[in-house]
Amino acid sequence: MMRKSKPKRQVPHNGRVSGGVDAGRAGAAPAAEFTPQIEIEIAGVRFQNPVWTASGTFGYGKEFAHLIDLNQLGAICVKGISPEPMEGNPPPRIYETDSGMLNAIGLQNVGAKRFLSERLPFLRTLKARTVVNVFAYSTEDYVRCIEILNEGEGIAAYELNISCPNTRCGGMVYGSDPRLTEEVVAASKKAARYPLFVKLSPNVTDIALFARVAEGAGADALSLVNTFVGMAIDVETRTPRISNVTAGLSGPGIKPVALRMVYQAARAVKIPIIGIGGIASAEDALEFIIAGARAVQVGTANFYDPGTSLRIVVGIRDYCRRKRLHLADLVGSLRIR
């Protein structure tokens, strides 16, 4: 197709602009306006930006509709959906730690059918993409859940939750055994009508191994990390702070470890990585992107500061503009001397 060629702006990829050092000086010509591209594409799906909300921290989206403009998010990863509704764990389910929190909710959710009829119609009206987190106790049930969800229109992708630490004989068993990871990812990929992302557990010795196994079994992308297994004890009563005894640790406190795992996974596989773990600012998000993540998810911060994700979108755009780089140029751009 012939197109009238427009004069193209020079977009240097080394992060420097000729004459940039003079840009701020009086009398110097202002640098040409640079519009950074922060749209991304994963498995053929376009996302308007790389900032998503993490599963389990954002409900089904609507809960935040009167607090923030949902249309400005890259995607919403909904609360883990199982084939049947689940009641969750007895309370207490959460406990605050220094710079983080423990949770053992136990995946209380409305089930796949009611998700489709009651929650998906609203999500479909948004510019933000809908990523459906899928959870089950057996490979057959993961497949069954996906088969139910396949009936839904407007789902951007599935995020296979093989890493929830809070359900008995559940997800994490899959996420910490390479053979089971391969089995459930391969079966789910075969069943899935939409792209399949796999959410990895950080509770493993070698994250690169699991990243490679998931990639080999057909994952279209990897999201990591889920929560770290932790616990807290009330010494007065000598009882666990959480009824489930162990619980998943999240929040800014886990960020350095999550970042290291994203870096290792990104180096191990070719499929895109979605970085998660204690992200609460644009700088946090940029660290994950520079370490190799194509997108990021904001989790615990949604609980205490719902405006976080949108500030991160603005912050990433500002950073890219300042550095005169498109987002794609940043992904995995870590410089190691």
Added chain:
Amino acid sequence: MYDETVAVIENRSLTGGHFLLSLDAPRQAPGVRPGQFAMVRILGRSDVLLRRPMSIFDVQARAAAQAGSPRHAPAPRIIQLLYKIVGRGTRMMAELKPGDKVGLLAPLGHGFFEEEYLPRAHESDEILHVAGGIGIAALLLPAKQLAEAGFKQRLFFGARTKDDLVGVKEFKPQVRAMLLATENGSVGYRGFVTRPLEEYLTKHTNRKFLLMVCGPWAMLRATVELAKRFRHPCLVSMENRMGCGLGVCLGCSIRVQGTGHEAYQRVCTEGPVFWAEKIVWETEKTLGIRD
């Protein structure tokens, strides 16, 4: 419901480690309904992240700011939170000075909503408020609303010591009588407040009451037991640790009548106020709030 950064007007120290925090919240105060709560965030701390859920004790207009409009009742703009130091979050709140800023998500939750209890209130001879300790904070606004509507009310208020009987002054004009109880007998009846309540209910078996209750789990449970025995309708305001107050973290869910994913309901969304029979009281003590 709005998420705002608001200024502290006053953080008055009361007896027994209790404080009355007044926040300038012109956008949020007008929408407050009785029994609702607020989530307070201490700003500028990267170690203490989660907001603290607090009952909205009272809502007031700032007279000075409204001097120009004499014909209309001044719009409410101050949200008052009555709280006790119980952990590190409330300890930080106690340090707040006038002019300091806090994050305020309010108003939240399903409170004492008149459209749900008015028929029962009209059938009653008297509304009985039953408060345990800091639970008093949830009951003032419904009592004020009921007093304005001309309902007869009575307060049963129990706490550890007389220093823990805060909010009595504000409650007094709303009710015909107050019965106080302290565990150490420093004021009023010596022992739990459920004892004088039981005596009152026993003495007036021919009367109909509506109970509104807020307090610690054991006290709630004992009060609900009495309401059930004497067949009076009973509304309870529950508390729990909360992660978000928005209904998404599911951290504050409590066991209710129902099965499957309906076996739990969120204190922040379906609650904090429930009809007593909705709650499964036979479960273990599950609401271990320390912060």
